[in-house]
Structure formats: structure tokens, C-alpha cells
Amino acid sequence: MPTRLFIDGEWTEASGGALPTYDPASATVIEEVGAAGQADVDAAVAAARRALDSAEWAGLLPPQRAALLFRLADLIDQHHEELAQLETRDQGQPIGISRQVSVSGAAEHFRYYAGWVTKIQGTTNPVSFPDTFHYTRREPVGVNALVTPWNFPLMILAWKLAPALATANTVVIKPSEVTPLTTIRLVELTQEAGFPRGVVNLVTGDGSVGAMLSSHMDVDHLSYTGSTAVGKLITKASADSNLKRVTLELGGKAPSVIAADADIDAAVGGNIAGSTLNSGQVCAACTRFYIDKKREQEFVEKLAAGVGSLRIGPGLDESTQLGPLVSERHRDHVERLVGVGRDEGAELVVGGQRSDGDGYFYNPTIFTGVRDEMTIMREEVFGPVLAVTSYEDDDELTDLITRANDTQYGLAAMVWTRDIKTAQRLSAGIKAGGVFVNMPAIPDMAAPWGGYKASGWGREMGPWAIDAYTELKSVWVNYGY
Incomplete structure (x- = not known):
């Protein structure tokens, strides 16, 4: 499998060398994965920016965009056992969990949000101005950095990537350097599914790559799952740069x-x-x-x-x-x-x-x-x-x-x-x-997921993820002019 970066529809060498990823059951190296540098991150963000308003992506009708997500879900199913074994080798989780939770859950997230594509609506509102028609539009936030953890790398990426693509955003994905392999394979499958170049980009590497995305002036929204300590660093970097929107699912006790x-x-x-x-x-x-x-x-x-x-x-x-x-x-x-x-x-x-x-x-x-x-x-x-x-x-x-x-x-x-x-x-x-x-804590794609206090900001999954990945525009039309 390629262990390079994926930028603007092409697999490319990382400028920062390589990092090993280990099989935790044997403590042996599985692969060496590219370590992105600042130039790589800049290139990935620039590619996502170009694709955002391209005719190939922004010009798709909702049923066409939904078809891409359904196709990706089908490809995950076709490669179900391959993905499950790769997740287990890289992360360590029992193969039954990889099959039933990680891979099956990833496919279902893409199907769930594929269904949402044709149902993202605005509203018309009775305002107090005479001869005025008011309505709202849901528009993509823009370029989204998706920074994922090492515990459920495939499924947690799916619950970020699926709503981001459903709402016509473009993305730069940064997986944990500890468990990057199923993310790389999923990005391959997005290419096979036919997503236009630049819509999905991948930069691998350690925490420094996440820091570059957190402070990047041309990233509009960053979604992060991981520790509260890193979440605080991301929040500060966002405030010190362009005040990008931040969605955080952090620690728990x-x-x-x-x-x-x-x-x-x-x-x-x-x-x-x-x-x-x-x-x-x-x-x-x-x-x-x-x-x-x-x-x-x-x-x-x-x-x-x-x-x-x-x-x-x-x-x-x-x-x-x-x-x-x-x-x-x-x-x-x-x-x-x-x-x-x-x-x-x-x-x-x-x-x-x-x-x-x-x-x-x-x-x-x-x-x-x-x-x-x-x-x-x-x-x-x-x-x-x-x-x-x-x-x-x-x-x-x-x-x-x-x-x-x-x-x-x-x-x-x-x-x-x-x-x-x-x-x-x-x-x-x-x-x-x-x-x-009377049940253990197991999230579902149709219910909101997120925390109070130091466990995070915002909610993922369900219709609440549509809010996270869209801007609400208010349009006023004075037809009496």
C-alpha cells in the first residue's frame, strides 16, 4: 500500500522523511509512513481551497454528490475484511471489534450522510420589514482539517469525513502517527470512488503536522478527537491565527x-x-x-x-x-x-x-x-x-x-x-x-455525540454534524424596491 501523502489527487513523497508504525501485538514495525513538512501541509490546504469552488465539486447536483458517498460505502464493504485486518494489525483491537464496529460502522456513516445530501435545506422566515422576503442557505464551511486519534482511527475518520463531504466541503486529513494505515487505505478508496482531485487530501506525520493545520490561516474549520491537553493547544492556535471554527471531542472520565x-x-x-x-x-x-x-x-x-x-x-x-x-x-x-x-x-x-x-x-x-x-x-x-x-x-x-x-x-x-x-x-x-x-456507552450515527466541560466543544453525528460543517447564510430580498 502507498505510504506517501495524497495531495491534489496525487500520491507524493513527504518532505519530512518517514515514521514507523508498529503492530502492538508484537512490537514489530509494519510500515514506514511519510512525515509531512510545512510545504506539504501548505500544498494540501491550497489543493483543498482550489477544489472547494471547482465546477467538478461545487457544481455537482446533490444526487451526484450523494452517489459518491454511497459508492464509497460500497467500496468499504467490498474491502471489509482487508480493512478489518489492517485496523487490527495497526491498532491492536480484537478482529471482531474491527469488523463489527470499525469497518461496518464506517460504511454506515457514509450511507447515513449520503442520505442527508438531498435533505439539507434552508428556511423562509416572516420578518418584520415590509415587502421583504427572507430565507436562509446552508453553505459549506470551506477547507476542513480532520485530525483523528489512534483508538478508532477508521470509524472516527468516517464520522468526520462523511458529513464534511455531504455538505460539499473539502478536507485535509491528518491521522495519528500511531495508527495511520486504515486512513491511508480509505483515502485510496475515495480516489477509486471518483471524488474530484483536491477534495480529499492526506498529510501524515506526528503532532507537529496537526499543529501546522491548527495555526494555518487558510483552514476554515478543524475537527479534532483526542486529549484535552491537545484540544487546548488547538484552541489557542486557532485564536492566534484566523479564529477558525473548532469542533473538539476530548477526554473523559x-x-x-x-x-x-x-x-x-x-x-x-x-x-x-x-x-x-x-x-x-x-x-x-x-x-x-x-x-x-x-x-x-x-x-x-x-x-x-x-x-x-x-x-x-x-x-x-x-x-x-x-x-x-x-x-x-x-x-x-x-x-x-x-x-x-x-x-x-x-x-x-x-x-x-x-x-x-x-x-x-x-x-x-x-x-x-x-x-x-x-x-x-x-x-x-x-x-x-x-x-x-x-x-x-x-x-x-x-x-x-x-x-x-x-x-x-x-x-x-x-x-x-x-x-x-x-x-x-x-x-x-x-x-x-x-x-x-442500563447499557454501556456506545454512540450511534443518528444521535449527537460530544461532551460538557473539558470533554469538548460542539456535537458530531446526526443532523448536528450538518451544523458543524455548514455556515448558515441569511438572505434578505426587498421586492418593493
């Missing part, structure tokens, strides 16, 4: 509240799924557990038995349930925070060490006796590390809500209860972009 009346077996199963999916490398992973004191022992015992039974191994092994962490650097980060949890007095129930093997494996870990002020309750671990604390059954729900909200983050939360009043009060009180009752 999701609470999971298990009420005394909850179905404990269902809560255990759902919370294992919600905390160990992709080895816990999910921004919405539940990592803070608030369990009613009367049910704590039962919950912890069943939770420990459940995570202890997970089969750990390479993602390409069909029997694997928990794959490796994405890199040696990230495994060191998880290991450091587990050590901090021990040092601060949390009680280790299970795990707490690396798994055997050549790759970046880490055993699922459970702490109990955790206090709200502990580091593992406050910092995003982004690994299979679960922190359990309890509350008394006579505590007021308002106190529990206060504890759940005692975090800088607000992306997702889970509630487990049979009582509708408890479910509604917690759902209303917890400050999070998504609250999931």
Missing part, C-alpha cells in the same frame, strides 16, 4: 452509578463491556464506579471474575477478547497510573501488571477502596483500569450526583437501576453529553 435495585449481573456485564472495549482505550469508557454499599461485595466479586476470564491476546486471534494497548509509550502511561493508585492507598483486587508476551499487553485491573480525590478517579487512564467506590443507600441522590460531577470531564455516564425516578434524576443531574441507562 465516565462515572457508572449502580443503584441498590440494579440487576447486578446485567450491570457487571454492561460495565465490563463499557470499560474493557478496545482495552479501555475509549474516551467514553466507564472508569469510575459508584456502587450502593449493600451490593458492593457482590458487584466487585462478579466484576473481578468477569475481567479475570477475559482472553488476552493478539487481535488477529479470533478468540481474543482483550488486545494489547496501542504502544509502549501508552502502556507505560497506564502502568504509571496504576502505580500511583497503589501508592495513594487504593486496594488492588485483580491485575495491576503487564501481561506476558512481546506486545504491549496489560492485564485488566480493579481497585476498590478508592476515594474521590485519588488520581485514578481524576485522571484519564485510557486503559483497562477500573476504580470502584461506594455510597450508602441513605445518601441523597443530590450528593451522589455531586460526586459523579466532581471531574473536569463530561463526555458520558452510565446509570444502572430498575427505578424510573432514580434513572431520571441521575440522567438529569449528571453533567455529561451522553447518559446511558
Whole structure:
């Protein structure tokens, strides 16, 4: 596969050399991928600017643009197994997750937004001026930089790229240097689908490439998924340059509240799924557990038995349930925070060490006796590390809500209860972009996705993504003139 940059419809060599990308299950190099320099980024942005108003792209009728997105979705389906295996080799996730979540989810995002192309409408509005006709238009924002993370590289790119193309924007894609391979392959498929030259551009490389796009004076909108720390840098770079629009989906520290009346077996199963999916490398992973004191022992015992039974191994092994962490650097980060949890007095129930093997494996870990002020309750671990604390059954729900909200983050939360009043009060009180009752936090293309507080700005998916990638123009016509 080409590991070069894709600029203005051509694969070209990167000016900054190359970077290796590793198989996290074996710690071996898979490919070396081009590292873009400033000249490459400038060329990609210029190509996107030229294509934006070109007859080949801007002149397409909505059904023609929709047909391109449908064609891309079909190509993803045709290359389903190839993409799934590539995602697993580069990222480490179990092959079943790559197939069912990453690849199938990517195709469905393109189909969903292909359906939107012919339904993007303006409004007519009764204004207070006499003899005046007022209407609104939805127009593309312009050149969009799409900066994607390493945890679900293919699917998260799809949920940015699909609405961007549906609304007639042009894009410069910058994937994480840790997991760039399915992004490169998807860009190949956009070429095969027939998107005009310059509409989709790709610049690979490390964080410096993202910084170049963040501060670029000719980028109109930047959509980023990743850490809160980098999100702050992007926001500052935007403000210091051209004040480009910014959409941010950032870190999380999701609470999971298990009420005394909850179905404990269902809560255990759902919370294992919600905390160990992709080895816990999910921004919405539940990592803070608030369990009613009367049910704590039962919950912890069943939770420990459940995570202890997970089969750990390479993602390409069909029997694997928990794959490796994405890199040696990230495994060191998880290991450091587990050590901090021990040092601060949390009680280790299970795990707490690396798994055997050549790759970046880490055993699922459970702490109990955790206090709200502990580091593992406050910092995003982004690994299979679960922190359990309890509350008394006579505590007021308002106190529990206060504890759940005692975090800088607000992306997702889970509630487990049979009582509708408890479910509604917690759902209303917890400050999070998504609250999931009796189910793990799994986004859907038709529902808004994004966070409160330091978990981000704006919403992606559903019709809300149409807002993110369009400008609303107001037109006034005085027909009495």
C-alpha cells in the first residue's frame, strides 16, 4: 500500500522523511509512513481551497454528490475484511471489534450522510420589514482539517469525513502517527470512488503536522478527537491565527452509578463491556464506579471474575477478547497510573501488571477502596483500569450526583437501576453529553455525540454534524424596491 501523502489527487513523497508504525501485538514495525513538512501541509490546504469552488465539486447536483458517498460505502464493504485486518494489525483491537464496529460502522456513516445530501435545506422566515422576503442557505464551511486519534482511527475518520463531504466541503486529513494505515487505505478508496482531485487530501506525520493545520490561516474549520491537553493547544492556535471554527471531542472520565435495585449481573456485564472495549482505550469508557454499599461485595466479586476470564491476546486471534494497548509509550502511561493508585492507598483486587508476551499487553485491573480525590478517579487512564467506590443507600441522590460531577470531564455516564425516578434524576443531574441507562456507552450515527466541560466543544453525528460543517447564510430580498 502507498505510504506517501495524497495531495491534489496525487500520491507524493513527504518532505519530512518517514515514521514507523508498529503492530502492538508484537512490537514489530509494519510500515514506514511519510512525515509531512510545512510545504506539504501548505500544498494540501491550497489543493483543498482550489477544489472547494471547482465546477467538478461545487457544481455537482446533490444526487451526484450523494452517489459518491454511497459508492464509497460500497467500496468499504467490498474491502471489509482487508480493512478489518489492517485496523487490527495497526491498532491492536480484537478482529471482531474491527469488523463489527470499525469497518461496518464506517460504511454506515457514509450511507447515513449520503442520505442527508438531498435533505439539507434552508428556511423562509416572516420578518418584520415590509415587502421583504427572507430565507436562509446552508453553505459549506470551506477547507476542513480532520485530525483523528489512534483508538478508532477508521470509524472516527468516517464520522468526520462523511458529513464534511455531504455538505460539499473539502478536507485535509491528518491521522495519528500511531495508527495511520486504515486512513491511508480509505483515502485510496475515495480516489477509486471518483471524488474530484483536491477534495480529499492526506498529510501524515506526528503532532507537529496537526499543529501546522491548527495555526494555518487558510483552514476554515478543524475537527479534532483526542486529549484535552491537545484540544487546548488547538484552541489557542486557532485564536492566534484566523479564529477558525473548532469542533473538539476530548477526554473523559465516565462515572457508572449502580443503584441498590440494579440487576447486578446485567450491570457487571454492561460495565465490563463499557470499560474493557478496545482495552479501555475509549474516551467514553466507564472508569469510575459508584456502587450502593449493600451490593458492593457482590458487584466487585462478579466484576473481578468477569475481567479475570477475559482472553488476552493478539487481535488477529479470533478468540481474543482483550488486545494489547496501542504502544509502549501508552502502556507505560497506564502502568504509571496504576502505580500511583497503589501508592495513594487504593486496594488492588485483580491485575495491576503487564501481561506476558512481546506486545504491549496489560492485564485488566480493579481497585476498590478508592476515594474521590485519588488520581485514578481524576485522571484519564485510557486503559483497562477500573476504580470502584461506594455510597450508602441513605445518601441523597443530590450528593451522589455531586460526586459523579466532581471531574473536569463530561463526555458520558452510565446509570444502572430498575427505578424510573432514580434513572431520571441521575440522567438529569449528571453533567455529561451522553447518559446511558442500563447499557454501556456506545454512540450511534443518528444521535449527537460530544461532551460538557473539558470533554469538548460542539456535537458530531446526526443532523448536528450538518451544523458543524455548514455556515448558515441569511438572505434578505426587498421586492418593493
